[in-house]
Amino acid sequence: MNEGLLRSNPFVMQAPDLPTSLNAIAADLAEVVGKARCVVDPADLRTYECDGLTGARVRPMAVVLPETTAEVAGVVRVARRHGMPIVPRGSGTGLSGGALPVPGCLLVVLSRMNRILAVDLENRRMRVGPGVINLDVSRAIAPQGYYYAPDPSSQSVCSIGGNIAENSGGAHCLKYGFTVNHVVAATVVLADGAVVEIGSEAADPLGYDLIAAVVGSEGMVGIVTEAVVRLLRTPELTRTFFATFPSTDEAGACVSEIVAAGIVPAAVEMMDALAIEAIVKATHVDWPLDVGAALLMDVDGTRAEVEHTAAAAVAIARRTGAIEVRMPKNDAERALMWKGRKSAFAAMGRISPNYYVQDGVIPRSEISKVLREIATATAREGLRVANVFHAGDGNLHPLVLYDARVPGEEHRAEKVAGEILQICIRYGGSITGEHGVGVDKAKYMGELFGDADLETMNFVRCTFDPERAFNPNKVFPTPRLCGDVPGRYAPHAVEANDAVGRG
Numbered sequence: 001m002n003e004g005l006l007r008s009n010p011f012v013m014q015a016p017d018l019p020t021s022l023n024a025i026a027a028d029l030a031e032v033v034g035k036a037r038c039v040v041d042p043a044d045l046r047t048y049e050c051d052g053l054t055g056a057r058v059r060p061m062a063v064v065l066p067e068t069t070a071e072v073a074g075v076v077r078v079a080r081r082h083g084m085p086i087v088p089r090g091s092g093t094g095l096s097g098g099a100l101p102v103p104g105c106l107l108v109v110l111s112r113m114n115r116i117l118a119v120d121l122e123n124r125r126m127r128v129g130p131g132v133i134n135l136d137v138s139r140a141i142a143p144q145g146y147y148y149a150p151d152p153s154s155q156s157v158c159s160i161g162g163n164i165a166e167n168s169g170g171a172h173c174l175k176y177g178f179t180v181n182h183v184v185a186a187t188v189v190l191a192d193g194a195v196v197e198i199g200s201e202a203a204d205p206l207g208y209d210l211i212a213a214v215v216g217s218e219g220m221v222g223i224v225t226e227a228v229v230r231l232l233r234t235p236e237l238t239r240t241f242f243a244t245f246p247s248t249d250e251a252g253a254c255v256s257e258i259v260a261a262g263i264v265p266a267a268v269e270m271m272d273a274l275a276i277e278a279i280v281k282a283t284h285v286d287w288p289l290d291v292g293a294a295l296l297m298d299v300d301g302t303r304a305e306v307e308h309t310a311a312a313a314v315a316i317a318r319r320t321g322a323i324e325v326r327m328p329k330n331d332a333e334r335a336l337m338w339k340g341r342k343s344a345f346a347a348m349g350r351i352s353p354n355y356y357v358q359d360g361v362i363p364r365s366e367i368s369k370v371l372r373e374i375a376t377a378t379a380r381e382g383l384r385v386a387n388v389f390h391a392g393d394g395n396l397h398p399l400v401l402y403d404a405r406v407p408g409e410e411h412r413a414e415k416v417a418g419e420i421l422q423i424c425i426r427y428g429g430s431i432t433g434e435h436g437v438g439v440d441k442a443k444y445m446g447e448l449f450g451d452a453d454l455e456t457m458n459f460v461r462c463t464f465d466p467e468r469a470f471n472p473n474k475v476f477p478t479p480r481l482c483g484d485v486p487g488r489y490a491p492h493a494v495e496a497n498d499a500v501g502r503g
């Protein structure tokens with residue numbers, strides 16, 4: 001996935017000149033977490049060289065696996081005393097290099113802090129360690145009729161800490177909102193080892209909403225060591241339907257009309273012909289291969305509401321050109337349909353040796369036009385692109401297919417992936433919907449934001465972490481804040497509209 005990316009765009013950062021030897025650092029770290037949870041052997045460190053952005057690899061100087069907030073604070077103090085940068089890591093499934101080590105860093109792996117600490121169903125809150133796996137939150141409370149809404153496709157492996165750092169989304173975030181809408185409080189270890197409580201379990205706390213500054217901060221303000229998440233009641237009824245269309249044009253029109261009609265589906269996912277082919281080959285779902293696109297949609301709520309809205313949504317699908325509309329006959333069939341969708345990235349391996357996952361956002365109404373531009377840009381490079389995405393949010397995931405064994409293909413795939421982001425910006429969208437900026441997209445930040453915006457963001461970050469100890473050289477383009485900024489800044493479509501409005 002995204003293999004080879006940074007080979008042609010190297011992530012360059014010198015390891016800091018450490019005043020002390022690795023042995024001295026290891027001894028100090030082992031004093032906090034014990035020898036067994038402190039990794040310094042070069043062979044063992046290779047496990048932690050990359051996250052889901054596998055083309056970028058940097059070996060950390062040391063890795064620790066703390067189990068408590070006090071241990072996290074202790075290792076942070078040791079790292080800072082020795083002048084080491086710090087990179088937090090959850091499950092390492094991130095796709096933008098957020099958990100990629102930086103040279104000479106201490107990698108703090110939070111996966112052992114995976115306990116559910118308190119469940120308060122009366123107030124619909126759960127306190128968890130950052131290493132708790134997303135799906136385990138819902139599993140723990142499903143018997144009582146509750147669940148945790150944000151559901152990234154990686155939910156069976158990714159951690160709540162990683163979700164918080166990336167403000168992760170998922171199929172059902174259209175109706176229920178992203179991680180930021182479901183985390184109410186966090187315990188955070190700052191760069192000087194101080195432990196602070198941010199947010200509140202109570203509704204409507206006083207003061208600035210600092211939890212919103214932590215969620216989506218890509219591990220750059222501190223290490224989350226506990227989080228309080230919001231729980232929802234499992235809806236009384238969920239109706240799922242799968243509709244096929246001649247092309248993504250009709251499927252896109254269907255999504256726009258459904259939302260314009262005031263229906264808020266829990267999820268609307270679109271797959272194009274190539275994505276359907278890969279999914280069918282990988283998961284054996286019984287989906288037709290002679291269609292141009294498909295939508296997988298959930299409508300949920302009370303029985304009375306769902307019967308009404310599902311019927312209205314199906315009628316719109318038929319009116320906008322659906323070839324066929326299928327309802328799953330039972331829970332097993334429904335689960336298989338969703339398994340198909342959620343396995344889509346991995347399924348690409350069935351139709352291509354390599355693929356590059358892109359993540360961009362566009363206004364929902366522009367889906368058809370943007371998909372056509374993406375297809376043209378990809379074809380120009382002699383490559384194929386599969387699309388599988390959160391259509392209701394306009395959050396695209398074009399998967400640029402290539403064969404790394406063919407000289408030049410990898411480079412052309414990277415080029416197209418960059419062009420896709422530029423198309424998203426031109427249509428008034430953004431360079432990431434949910435996978436974050438990390439190291440992968442830092443160079444595009446300067447195309448989306450002006451100097452003043454970037455400086456303001458950095459100012460907020462430095463309020464928490466003045467020395468930029470956490471995740472240095474990520475998210476922000478340099479050299480403005482330390483690296484290079486290819487491409488010229490042009491006003492974003494929203495700014496341009498504002499200017500027209502003001503004029």
Ligand SMILES: Cc1cc2nc3c(=O)[nH]c(=O)nc-3n(C[C@H](O)[C@H](O)[C@H](O)COP(=O)(O)OP(=O)(O)OC[C@H]3O[C@@H](n4cnc5c(N)ncnc54)[C@H](O)[C@@H]3O)c2cc1C
Binds near residue numbers: 152
């Ligand atoms: C097949 C696949 C499907 C995916 N589908 C989706 C999807 O539908 N939606 C989506 O949003 N994402 C998706 N992702 C991306 C990824 O799973 C998410 O970004 C996820 O939130 C990362 O969690 P993690 O535990 O793996 O974090 P990591 O990759 O370990 O870290 C991610 C970032 O969080 C920081 N971090 C981790 N833990 C902490 C902590 N405790 N405190 C502070 N910072 C921390 C790291 O420094 C890094 O910047 C997908 C990935 C894969 C491989």
